[in-house]
Amino acid sequence: MPKGKCVSKSPVAVDVEAGKTYGWCSCGLTQKEPFCDGSHKGTEFHPIKFTAEADGKKYLCGCRQTANEPFCDGAHKGL
Numbered sequence: 224m225p226k227g228k229c230v231s232k233s234p235v236a237v238d239v240e241a242g243k244t245y246g247w248c249s250c251g252l253t254q255k256e257p258f259c260d261g262s263h264k265g266t267e268f269h270p271i272k273f274t275a276e277a278d279g280k281k282y283l284c285g286c287r288q289t290a291n292e293p294f295c296d297g298a299h300k301g302l
């Protein structure tokens with residue numbers, strides 16, 4: 224799958240709740256960064272869902288270059 228539009232060259236920290244499912248925006252077109260707001264419609268992209276295992280902070284990819292979607296893997300450092 225191609226990579227989405229880079230929104231930021233840094234991860235996006237979000238507070239998640241255990242057991243809750245989130246949809247990370249893989250296209251980079253959302254207005255609700257870093258979560259999908261449906262703006263991908265008509266493109267080949269779709270949200271990447273994940274369920275939090277525990278309450279806490281997660282660092283989601285802002286540059287859309289990560290190889291570990293939806294989480295930051297440091298790929299932004301090479302941009």
Ligand code: FES
Pocket residue numbers: 247248249250251252253258259260261262263264268269270271
């Ligand atoms: S808005 Fe980007 S994947 Fe849905």
